[in-house]
Each structure stands twice: as structure tokens, then as C-alpha cells.
Amino acid sequence: MFPNQPAVTRTSSSVLATNKVLKNTYLLLSMTLIFSSITAYIGIASGASQGGALIASIVAIAMLWFVLPRTANSTAGIPVLFAITGLLGYGLGPMLSYYLAMSNGPTLVMTALGGTGVIFLGLSGYALTTKKDFSFMAGFMMVGMFVVIIAMIANIFLNIPALFLALNAAIIMIMAGFMLMQTSAIIHGGETNYIMAAASLFLSLLNMFQALLHLLGAFSDD
Amino acid sequence: MNWLQIGSALFGIAMLVFIFPRMRYAMKHSPKGTMKDWLSYLFPLGFIVLFVVFLIMSVR
Numbered sequence: 001m002f003p004n005q006p007a008v009t010r011t012s013s014s015v016l017a018t019n020k021v022l023k024n025t026y027l028l029l030s031m032t033l034i035f036s037s038i039t040a041y042i043g044i045a046s047g048a049s050q051g052g053a054l055i056a057s058i059v060a061i062a063m064l065w066f067v068l069p070r071t072a073n074s075t076a077g078i079p080v081l082f083a084i085t086g087l088l089g090y091g092l093g094p095m096l097s098y099y100l101a102m103s104n105g106p107t108l109v110m111t112a113l114g115g116t117g118v119i120f121l122g123l124s125g126y127a128l129t130t131k132k133d134f135s136f137m138a139g140f141m142m143v144g145m146f147v148v149i150i151a152m153i154a155n156i157f158l159n160i161p162a163l164f165l166a167l168n169a170a171i172i173m174i175m176a177g178f179m180l181m182q183t184s185a186i187i188h189g190g191e192t193n194y195i196m197a198a199a200s201l202f203l204s205l206l207n208m209f210q211a212l213l214h215l216l217g218a219f220s221d222d
Numbered sequence: 223m224n225w226l227q228i229g230s231a232l233f234g235i236a237m238l239v240f241i242f243p244r245m246r247y248a249m250k251h252s253p254k255g256t257m258k259d260w261l262s263y264l265f266p267l268g269f270i271v272l273f274v275v276f277l278i279m280s281v282r
Contacts, residue, residue, distance in 0.1 A: 054229055061233075065240055108281055115277045119270055126266050136255030137263060142245035146238065153234040156227050169274075176270050177263060212274065219278045 014189065022186050024194035028081070029201050035082055036089025036202075043093020044100065053091040060087035068199060077195040085202055095210065099217055108220055112213035120205055123176060127183035134184040137177050144174045165218055171211035178204045 043053065063084050071077040099105045127134065148170050155163050182200045185191040191200075 050226055051229075054226060054233070058229075058233055061237070104281065111277055111281055115273065119273065122269070123266060130262065132259075132262050133253075134259075134263065136253045136259050138252035139245070139249035142241065142248045146241055146245050149234050149237050149241070153231050153238075156231050156234070172270065172274060173267060176267060180263065180266070212277070215274065216278060216281050220281045 017192070018187060018189060021192055021194050021197065025186060025197040025201065028078070028194060028198040029205075032081060032085040032198060032202055033205070036085040036092075036206075039086040039089035040092045040096060043090040044097050046093070047097070048090060048093035050094045053094045056087045057091035060084045060091065063087075064199065064203075068196070072193050072195045072199075081195055081199055081202075084199065088202075088206055092206075092210070095213070099213060102217070102220070104220055108213065108216050112209055112216055115212050115216075116205060116209040119172075119176065119208065120179060120201075123179045124183050127180050128187065131187060132184060133188050134177075134180045135188075135190060137181055141174055141177045141181065144170065144177075148174065161218070165215065168211040168214045168218075171207055172215070175204045175208040175211070179208075 042048075048056075060083075063080060068077060068080050068084065071080045096109060099108050102108065148167055151163065151167055155167065179201065182191065182197060182204065186197055191197045
């Protein structure tokens, strides 16, 4: 604590700390995105099977739940995050191969990638400029995510195309909410660990990219 | 029904089990938003919907 320090100095040091977390988060996020795109390419080039992709995703999520929270406060968290994002990138391999095999596949993938980037930049800019606290959405977003997962499990067996599209549209909305929440949490000091912040934003981006690609694929002419 | 479907469903159920306590905690402890707060979420959301529609139109 700094009992004799003027309030203005404390505020500016707090702003500096926030800016540092934000800068480190975006730096780590960009590096993990590059790394996961490399592993996604490996997944495509090696012809990764759907089973292999599922196993890679399960291992990545297990590491995200059980390993990352234990290592995020040390430098060991960085290689763990790279391992998680690399596995998740590899898990995208079969899905990307499927869409790239379509006649307008490369356009679809690039449109989904660019669209996700534009939405992310727009939402980050919105959260940073308004400086609004979006923590009030936490309960709503978690319930939304819970309902979507239940519907997704049901649709694995029901195979209803309309439900699939509705779920992907819902995922885009929910991930947009998570991006706003996560960015505002960094700004307001709710998230001070840049490794955890980068992991959360990476997951939101990945889910939004997949959902957008599914929507574009479903509505494309091919 | 193949093992991929069963594996995916089990993975989904594991996610539900993991999310459930966090969802309950978030519902109990997150601050309540006012109408103005929710509008500040709906405002960018409207733009996202329009943007996604634009992207869909561009690939058709």
C-alpha cells in the first residue's frame, strides 16, 4: 500500500498497470493466433482425421481447465497457453479442409477470418473508448452458453440444419458479449493476468470464427 | 450413431458439468444491469448482425 502517495499518482499507476496488461494480452493473443494458424495448416496438410481433431480439442480444453489456472501466474503459463492454442488450431484442420474443398472455400475461410477480425477490433475499440463495465452480462452470457451447449449436444443426434444455423448465430452473439466482458474486465482491473486474458479472448475468437464459417458455408451458393 | 458422436456428446456434457458452478456463481454475484447498460450491449450487437448479413450476402 502507498499511504502517503497522492491519489493522482495512484490512479496513473493503476492506469499504467492496466495498459501493461492490455498490451501484454494483445501481444500474447497475436502470437498464439499466428501459432494456431500454423498448427491449423499442419492439420490440413497432414489430413488430420475428425477423431484426431476431437482428441486434440479435448486435450486442449482439459489443459485449459486443469493446467492453465495452476501455471498462469508463472512463466510456465506461456508454453501451456501455446500448447492449448496449438492443439485447438490443429483441431480446426478437418473443418477447414472440408470448407476449403468447396469451390469458393478459400473465399469463405478468408471472409470468416476477416469478419472475425473486424468484429473483434470493433468490439475492443468500443469497450476501450466507452470504458463501460460489462460485468453485468456475466450471468446472462453463462446461461446463454449453457443453453447453447445443451442444444448442440441434442443436435449431434437430431441433425436439424435450422437448429445448427440458429446455434451458430447465437454463438456469434454470445462470443461478442464475452469479448466485451473480457476487454472491460482488463480495463477495470477485473483481470490482471494477461495469460488468462489472452486465453479467454482466444477462445472467444476461435468460437466466433467457427460459427461465422459455418454460417457463411451454409448460406453460400456452393 | 458412431463413436465420434458419442465422444462429442460426452465432451459437451463435460463442458456443462464444468460450466454449471461458474454459471450459478455468475448469476448470484454479477451486478444487475440497467436498461441503459443492456442497450450499450445491444448497440454493437445490432452492427454485428448487419455485418454478418453483409458477409453472407457477399459470399452468395
